[in-house]
Amino acid sequence: MSDAPTGMGARTGALEALLGGGRARTFGQAVWRELAADRILYLLIGLYGLVALALAATAGVLGQVNLLTYMPVWTQAIASALLLYIVVVEAPRSIRAAPAAPMTHLIGRTAELVTPRLVSGVLLMFAVGLFMGVFTTVKTMLPQFATFSWDRPFAELDALIFGGVDPWRLLHPVMGHVAVSKVVEFCYAGVWMLTVCAAPAWAAMSPRMAHQRHRFLITYFLCWILLGNVMAGIFFSAGPCFYEQVTGDGARYAELIAYHASTPQDVRSAYALQQWLWEVQSEGRMHVGSGISAFPSLHVAMATLAAIAGFTVNRWMGALGIAWIALIFAGSIHLGWHYAVDGLASIVGVVLIWLALRPLQRTAPAQP
Known part of the structure; x- marks a missing residue:
């Protein structure tokens, strides 16, 4: 009372x-x-x-x-x-x-x-x-303007970089266990999507990011536009999980795909999502998350941008961001979504965009 x-x-x-x-x-x-x-x-x-x-x-x-x-x-x-x-x-x-x-x-x-x-x-x-929504619209339309012609060159480049071995084979002894794969799938789908939503919100509202606000947000937008649409359209590829569909070679990644198909399936399972995504792509439908393009990897790009934001806070957050890049990069290969060159190109691309936008950084220090 x-x-x-x-x-x-x-x-x-x-x-x-x-x-x-x-x-x-x-x-x-x-x-x-x-x-x-x-x-x-x-x-x-x-x-x-x-x-x-x-x-x-x-x-x-x-x-x-x-x-x-x-x-x-x-x-x-x-x-x-x-x-x-x-x-x-x-x-x-x-x-x-x-x-x-x-x-x-x-x-x-x-x-x-x-x-x-x-x-x-x-x-x-x-x-x-x-x-x-605009990004997904453009990504879904890419097959109207390009054909999947870069998968074989990227697969060969991967093997060249890693001593004649497809990089997923190097990761499989460590990551090729159901428990490990499920943790990676959870991080790659759920946690990654959370960071995609949270990072721009934090940059938009946090006093700590005030001096980096426009630089960070424009970098965020340009990653999706330049890397996810423009570069994806120029170097149009589908990724290892769809290698057979776009090249006719069903042997190269058959063991990796068979492994993921044999694991328990749920809403975050890479194999189930890949089957759904190919069906949606084949029917020309647009949906949340629809559209197929592997190069460069937006998953790794967003992880790289998150690491950059982490370094604006302190070195410990930056180190955590580096670990996050490593997890998403390795996960993108292990889950069959990407070639290694997709992730490497994304890291370089994000860093170059960030450096190019340095004039947008305010000289005033961030507020705690």
């Missing part, structure tokens, strides 16, 4: 802090300034969408395009992330600060938590969801 008036007062105080005394207009102006500062990001996404529509019109598949493919799942991811942050970070803080009335304390912090940067960051994350 005694806590009710206090809780009501905290709620009223939080609302007044946000809306009272003309603060709503000031807050709105601050949000607008944040959005205006991000105009280059929105312009890049808009131009990318127009290019995708133009390509679809050229290919005669405009009626199949849905740039909003990712928005339902992306909206759910944003809401889940915000809720997770409250539960994992803010709720424990409130419990420690006010154990007798943690909810009152949490509500009282509303004005402090809901900042113009947070609002603009959430809006930017919705724009990133649209961006991912």
Whole structure:
């Protein structure tokens, strides 16, 4: 009973802090300034969408395009992330600060938590969801403009680099165990996708990344555009898991594919996803995650970008990022998704994009 008036007062105080005394207009102006500062990001996404529509019109598949493919799942991811942050970070803080009335304390912090940067960051994350829909649209259309002609050269280059042996054979004694493969599949599908969503959100909203914000986000976008669409279209390849379908050679990777087919299958299983992906590709359908292209590896590219972000925090986070690159790189080969050259090209490509965008880095130090 005694806590009710206090809780009501905290709620009223939080609302007044946000809306009272003309603060709503000031807050709105601050949000607008944040959005205006991000105009280059929105312009890049808009131009990318127009290019995708133009390509679809050229290919005669405009009626199949849905740039909003990712928005339902992306909206759910944003809401889940915000809720997770409250539960994992803010709720424990409130419990420690006010154990007798943690909810009152949490509500009282509303004005402090809901900042113009947070609002603009959430809006930017919705724009990133649209961006991912554009990327998938272009990736799904690549067979309209190119043919799978690079798989055999990349397989031969792999063998040349690794002393005449396909690199998956070198990894198989260590990774070719069901328990290990399932952990790798979990990281490669679930954890990797979490980082793909979390990395731009962190860059958009974290004060620690303020001086690197535009540099990081534009690098993020260009990785998908230049590596995942442009380079993928020029060096169009399907990957070891589809080697037989695109080259007619069913022997080279037969043992690797048979091994994964023999493991227990679930929603993250590489073999099951590969069968589904080839079916969707053959039917020309667009879906979340659809489209086949192996070179270069966007999985390794995003892991590399995450490692770069880690080094902006401290050396320990950077070292963890290097370990993450190694896991995703080895996993991409072991699971049959990629040739080794796919991952190596991605690492080089991401680093070059990051270095080229150094002028976008602000001179002001990041806030803790």
